[in-house]
Amino acid sequence: MADDLNFNIQVEDDAPQKKTGISSGNNGGDARNVAVSNQSVPGEGREGEGHPTARMFHVGFKIGALILYLMLNFVIDNTIIAFVFVTLLNAFDFWTVKNVTGRLLVGLRWWSHIQEDGSEIWYFESFDEKIKNNSTDSTVFWGALYLTPLLWFGLLIIAFLKFNYIWLVVCLIALVLSCSNVIGFYRCSKDHKKKVKGFLASQGLKAMTGGF
Numbered sequence: 001m002a003d004d005l006n007f008n009i010q011v012e013d014d015a016p017q018k019k020t021g022i023s024s025g026n027n028g029g030d031a032r033n034v035a036v037s038n039q040s041v042p043g044e045g046r047e048g049e050g051h052p053t054a055r056m057f058h059v060g061f062k063i064g065a066l067i068l069y070l071m072l073n074f075v076i077d078n079t080i081i082a083f084v085f086v087t088l089l090n091a092f093d094f095w096t097v098k099n100v101t102g103r104l105l106v107g108l109r110w111w112s113h114i115q116e117d118g119s120e121i122w123y124f125e126s127f128d129e130k131i132k133n134n135s136t137d138s139t140v141f142w143g144a145l146y147l148t149p150l151l152w153f154g155l156l157i158i159a160f161l162k163f164n165y166i167w168l169v170v171c172l173i174a175l176v177l178s179c180s181n182v183i184g185f186y187r188c189s190k191d192h193k194k195k196v197k198g199f200l201a202s203q204g205l206k207a208m209t210g211g212f
Helices: 052-075 079-106 135-161 165-210
Strands: 005-013 034-039 108-114 120-127
Touching: 052 079, 052 135, 052 165, 079 108, 079 135, 079 165, 108 165, 120 165, 135 165
Parallel strands: none
Antiparallel strands: 005 034, 005 120, 108 120
């Protein structure tokens, strides 16, 4: 397999359609459908190859934040310091999942941009349709991604029932960050599946027409 992988960027604009350009240099293209090819991505690359280090970081920040939340009050008698440490770990996890482990483990990345008129544009980046993700990478990525907000929601309910408002804020921040990644990657994955179905349909049509 070539060292350079093909990536596609899908852009969703909630505002009325208009011509725009993005940083990749494809100026003047339709804002809803822009393709970028042959971007070299270090560390990614061969079909079926796993990324154990990326899996470790993908899970590690989440577990670390949860452990600190549950245990730090017993170690440090300072709620503010505990608040800062847990929030920072959640922020590190959000950035790592959004920009690193999502690309390495499932070949997806998302980001959004608020325009001057207040409308939001969503950008979805994905592997070429021919690339197949490692099954272990995918299982770890999606499992941890969906489980994390459920755990933080449970902890948020407990903090609310105990009237512990500082930890309620911590849980709320963690829940917002984790849910943002869930929504972003879900929409990105949904868009990628559409492209894969289109690719498979076109390949099937080529095979059928080539047989005549």
